[in-house]
Amino acid sequence: xxxxxxxxxxxxxxxxxxxxxxELTHKLISELFLKYFPYEALQxxxxxxxxxxxxxxxxxxxxxxxxxxxxxxxxNIGSLAVNGTINDLAVTGARPLYLTLGxxxxxxxxxxxxxxxxSAIALAAQEAEVAIVAGDTKVVEHGHGDQxxxxxxxxxxxxxxxxxxxxRVEPGDVVIISGPVGDHGLTVLxxxxxxxLQGLKSDCAALHKVILPFLKALGPAVKWLRDPTRxxxxxxLKELATSARVNVYLNEEDIPVREEVxxxxxxxxxxxxxxxxxxxFCAVVEKSAVDQALIFLRQHPLSKEATLxxxxxxxxxxxxxxxxxxxxxxxxxxxxxxxxxxx
Amino acid sequence: xxxxxxxxxxxxxxxxxxxxxxELTHKLISELFLKYFPYEALQxxxxxxxxxxxxxxxxxxxxxxxxxxxxxxxxNIGSLAVNGTINDLAVTGARPLYLTLGxxxxxxxxxxxxxxxxSAIALAAQEAEVAIVAGDTKVVEHGHGDQxxxxxxxxxxxxxxxxxxxxRVEPGDVVIISGPVGDHGLTVLxxxxxxxLQGLKSDCAALHKVILPFLKALGPAVKWLRDPTRxxxxxxLKELATSARVNVYLNEEDIPVREEVxxxxxxxxxxxxxxxxxxxFCAVVEKSAVDQALIFLRQHPLSKEATLxxxxxxxxxxxxxxxxxxxxxxxxxxxxxxxxxxx
Numbered sequence: 062x063x064x065x066x067x068x069x070x071x072x073x074x075x076x077x078x079x080x081x082x083x084e085l086t087h088k089l090i091s092e093l094f095l096k097y098f099p100y101e102a103l104q105x106x107x108x109x110x111x112x113x114x115x116x117x118x119x120x121x122x123x124x125x126x127x128x129x130x131x132x133x134x135x136x137n138i139g140s141l142a143v144n145g146t147i148n149d150l151a152v153t154g155a156r157p158l159y160l161t162l163g164x165x166x167x168x169x170x171x172x173x174x175x176x177x178x179x180s181a182i183a184l185a186a187q188e189a190e191v192a193i194v195a196g197d198t199k200v201v202e203h204g205h206g207d208q209x210x211x212x213x214x215x216x217x218x219x220x221x222x223x224x225x226x227x228x229r230v231e232p233g234d235v236v237i238i239s240g241p242v243g244d245h246g247l248t249v250l251x252x253x254x255x256x257x258l259q260g261l262k263s264d265c266a267a268l269h270k271v272i273l274p275f276l277k278a279l280g281p282a283v284k285w286l287r288d289p290t291r292x293x294x295x296x297x298l299k300e301l302a303t304s305a306r307v308n309v310y311l312n313e314e315d316i317p318v319r320e321e322v323x324x325x326x327x328x329x330x331x332x333x334x335x336x337x338x339x340x341x342f343c344a345v346v347e348k349s350a351v352d353q354a355l356i357f358l359r360q361h362p363l364s365k366e367a368t369l370x371x372x373x374x375x376x377x378x379x380x381x382x383x384x385x386x387x388x389x390x391x392x393x394x395x396x397x398x399x400x401x402x403x404x
Numbered sequence: 405x406x407x408x409x410x411x412x413x414x415x416x417x418x419x420x421x422x423x424x425x426x427e428l429t430h431k432l433i434s435e436l437f438l439k440y441f442p443y444e445a446l447q448x449x450x451x452x453x454x455x456x457x458x459x460x461x462x463x464x465x466x467x468x469x470x471x472x473x474x475x476x477x478x479x480n481i482g483s484l485a486v487n488g489t490i491n492d493l494a495v496t497g498a499r500p501l502y503l504t505l506g507x508x509x510x511x512x513x514x515x516x517x518x519x520x521x522x523s524a525i526a527l528a529a530q531e532a533e534v535a536i537v538a539g540d541t542k543v544v545e546h547g548h549g550d551q552x553x554x555x556x557x558x559x560x561x562x563x564x565x566x567x568x569x570x571x572r573v574e575p576g577d578v579v580i581i582s583g584p585v586g587d588h589g590l591t592v593l594x595x596x597x598x599x600x601l602q603g604l605k606s607d608c609a610a611l612h613k614v615i616l617p618f619l620k621a622l623g624p625a626v627k628w629l630r631d632p633t634r635x636x637x638x639x640x641l642k643e644l645a646t647s648a649r650v651n652v653y654l655n656e657e658d659i660p661v662r663e664e665v666x667x668x669x670x671x672x673x674x675x676x677x678x679x680x681x682x683x684x685f686c687a688v689v690e691k692s693a694v695d696q697a698l699i700f701l702r703q704h705p706l707s708k709e710a711t712l713x714x715x716x717x718x719x720x721x722x723x724x725x726x727x728x729x730x731x732x733x734x735x736x737x738x739x740x741x742x743x744x745x746x747x
Contacts, residue, residue: 077742077744078739078740078742080634080744080745081634081635081738081741081742081743081744081746082633082634082635082639082680082738083634083635083639083678083737083738083739083741084736084737084738084739085739086634086635087643087737105569106643106647107496107569108465108491108492108493108495108496108630108631109463109464109465109492109493109495109496109498109558109560110463110464110465111461111462111463111496111498111562112461112462112463112464113461113462114457114458114459114460114461114462115457115462116457117457118454118455118456118457119454119455119456119457119458119462119559120452120453120454120455121452121453121455121502121504121537121538121559122451122452122453122504122538123504123505123506123538123539123540123555123557124506124540125506125507125508125540125541125542125555126542127508127542127544148451149451149452150451150452152451152452153450153451153452153454155452155454159464161464161465161466161557162466163466163467163468163506163555163557164468165468165470165508165553194464195464195465195466195557196466197466197467197468197555198468199468199469199470199553199745200744201470201550201553201744201745202744202745204547205548205549205550206548206549207544207548210508210542210544210553212466212468212506212540212555212557214466214504214506214538214555214557215452216462216464216559217452219454226448226450287451288451290425291423291424291425291426291429292424292425292426292429296425296426300430300449304449335426337425393427394426394427394430395424395425395426395427396421396426396427396428397421398424398426399420399421399424400424401420401423401424401543401544401545402423402542402544402545403424
């Protein structure tokens with residue numbers, strides 16, 4: 062047992078010795094991590110967690126989070142690391158079950174900042190009903206990190222009848238977005254650069270609670286799902302068009318963008334279609350199911366502004382945007398814009 | 405499709421735009437990662453890999469690697485990231501199946517260094533017969549990383565009859581180490597500090613190819629397994645003694661240490677018992693099975709120097725070392741030694 066007398070001082074900072082696998086590593090694990098992550102598989106502190114066999118195909122995804130700053134309106138690196146990975150499972154049609162947590166801490170990180178992040182992770186995991194089942198902590202020297210980097214790997218289970226992907230997308234299908242785009246990317250940028258813009262808030266949220274019922278209700282009429290994070294909606298749809306060997310036509314005036322985001326993006330010369338989202342998904346559905354899809358989505362708080370934004374046509378991997386003035390411009394992959402460390 | 409004309413220049417370096425999710429991210433994935441990782445689940449480039457249900461309990465472990473320098477005699481950050489995570493699965497008694505790969509690259513990293521690491525990962529995964537099924541790449545600004553940090557999360561499957569852990573360890577059992585200790589930690593330290601010591605080589609290796617047959621051959625006579633990485637053999641056995649509420653007695657002269665390691669460690673004032681290993685495991689077995697265990701292990705190249713090093717007695721979490729001169733000293737958790745970034 063770790064000696065109880067050595068209670069951590071909340072003013073203390075992380076040192077290299079917290080990462081050496083010895084006494085201070087044990088203190089950190091027992092006093093901080095085990096306090097917040099009460100799952101049996103983790104508490105055993107074995108080399109690997111042993112978990113019951115999932116009933117179906119397993120879904121696996123990994124994501125590292127280096128967002129700067131650590132805290133921003135609507136979220137923080139902890140909630141982002143949980144929700145972002147959950148969303149990657151959800152858009153595959155998988156029910157998220159387990160997360161692993163890999164921390165790279167910078168020497169000098171304050172213990173209280175670490176605890177704020179860890180408690181945010183615990184809260185987000187609890188709300189999403191996923192268990193943190195394994196973890197690892199490394200410490201790097203001051204000047205070789207940036208407070209805290211987080212990897213979360215997610216494991217879920219997918220029902221056998223789920224078949225989503227670009228291979229199912231064909232001309233005639235329609236494109237739906239679950240709500241306004243650009244909030245997360247713009248909020249992080251504005252917070253980092255201290256632009257003092259009002260009304261911005263990240264959309265960071267776990268989407269499986271709307272996506273899984275949506276898939277159940279609509280069945281195979283849902284053909285493809287994706288959460289448009291880095292690169293934004295435009296890059297995500299360019300990827301779809303490329304993989305599915307189709308063209309996608311979008312109506313600019315149908316794509317929802319919150320007024321605050323539109324105004325701030327114009328001010329900064331940014332296009333909301335290329336800004337990251339962390340609580341939105343894009344769906345391709347059969348045209349005949351579009352009304353049912355929109356009615357279903359609009360009754361859920363996470364997708365109450367779901368909108369039909371475009372259609373799929375025969376083509377060769379291009380995405381076109383029809384502007385309100387009747388012009389058409391082609392959308393490419395994000396390129397040349399420096400938008401680092403958004404997630 | 406990424407334009408073929410934009411073939412990557414091998415003299416190029418990683419920029420922030422390689423991490424923005426746009427055009428350069430796609431180039432990096434298609435030109436480098438997909439070249440080395442040919443697995444179907446990864447090639448689909450979905451948000452999560454969908455994999456067949458494993459036959460048994462699943463084992464999950466995660467580990468981040470920040471070793472410095474990236475390359476050292478006997479291994480590199482890539483082989484370490486594969487083998488280290490495989491070993492955490494193996495000592496749980498699980499057969500490793502899948503790995504995920506999370507990269508945090510520092511702006512300015514040379515493409516050729518990245519390719520060397522990626523090819524090492526691919527080779528180690530191939531040799532170990534595990535598939536890289538999901539990946540993620542982030543780029544941080546120069547001065548906020550150290551070339552490359554890697555997270556690997558491992559998923560394996562454990563037979564239902566496997567039951568290893570401190571709960572099975574009891575007085576009378578014996579402790580075996582699979583070979584000489586201290587090689588990895590000392591090699592990395594000596595390479596980093598450019599000590600110019602001869603004959604040092606990391607023991608970095610994937611251990612499942614000896615551990616799984618060992619468990620099959622010995623059955624429940626094997627009670628506990630662990631790979632003594634950070635903190636070394638001493639810390640690992642202190643953890644065991646603490647969890648199992650027993651004492652462990654070791655004979656110092658029985659613990660194998662290679663001559664080069666013993667000499668270099670003495671020179672540097674380090675104790676090999678606290679140095680990390682990356683290709684060794686420690687086992688607690690029933691006393692009646694010790695001969696069978698040693699005969700089995702010594703016929704395998706990865707454990708041909710397996711040795712009986714101690715015994716388990718009633719106690720309260722202490723580890724004692726009997727020196728050749730007949731004295732006894734207690735071993736505690738690693739503490740106060742700065743051995744950062746060994747793995």
